[in-house]
Amino acid sequence: xxxxxxxxxxxxxxxxxxxxxxxxxxxxxxxxxxxxxxxxxxxxxxxxxxxxxxxxxxxxxxxxxxxxxxxxxxxxxxxxxxxxxxxxxxxxxxxxxxxxxxxxxxxxxxxxxxxxxxxxxxxxxxxxxxxxxxxxxxxxxxxxxxxxxxxxxxxxxxxxxxx
Numbered sequence: 001x002x003x004x005x006x007x008x009x010x011x012x013x014x015x016x017x018x019x020x021x022x023x024x025x026x027x028x029x030x031x032x033x034x035x036x037x038x039x040x041x042x043x044x045x046x047x048x049x050x051x052x053x054x055x056x057x058x059x060x061x062x063x064x065x066x067x068x069x070x071x072x073x074x075x076x077x078x079x080x081x082x083x084x085x086x087x088x089x090x091x092x093x094x095x096x097x098x099x100x101x102x103x104x105x106x107x108x109x110x111x112x113x114x115x116x117x118x119x120x121x122x123x124x125x126x127x128x129x130x131x132x133x134x135x136x137x138x139x140x141x142x143x144x145x146x147x148x149x150x151x152x153x154x155x156x157x158x159x160x161x162x163x
Contacts, residue, residue: 004141011088011140013129014095018086020126021098025078035071042067045109055110063108077101085133088143095133102126 031038042064049056063070077097084094106112106123117123 007139007141010133010137011142014085014088014091014133014137014140015142017095017098017126017129017133018082018084021078021082021085023082025075025080025082028075028078031071031075035068038071038074039064039067042108049110053110053113055108055113058108063104074101088140091137091140091143092134095130095137099127099130099134102130 028038042059046056046059046064049059078101081094081098081101084090085098102122103112106117106127111117111120111123
């Protein structure tokens with residue numbers, strides 16, 4: 001019996017991203033009581049945004065007007081998604097939630113449109129990993145919903161020789 005190497009590899013990515021998002025959420029826990037921390041970060045990004053850019057429009061029309069709501073949703077979403085990914089609960093759903101949150105930050109900060117996005121550990125690796133888990137993160141080893149212990153795959157059967 002062979003261990004499911006692909007499932008185990010995806011599980012390692014899932015668990016590492018879970019820890020990542022838990023600590024990202026813990027770093028933003030003060031936003032619950034002080035939404036101005038997020039508001040000031042968004043205002044700084046707005047000052048740096050090019051006039052007429054997508055980021056500027058997003059910040060002015062969505063992010064800044066609803067900063068008080070996002071200041072509570074973001075840490076809650078990161079902590080919840082991180083815990084779910086770590087434990088393997090509804091992996092595709094929570095991976096997509098994590099992808100969407102990370103994409104929003106990359107978009108709002110303008111990082112999505114810079115070369116540095118491709119070399120930043122917060123950019124393409126996080127978005128690619130979360131999107132990959134959203135698409136293929138089902139029935140994974142060491143998941144509460146999806147497989148338990150590492151899956152063993154039966155060895156290929158040899159066909160009887162004709163002859």
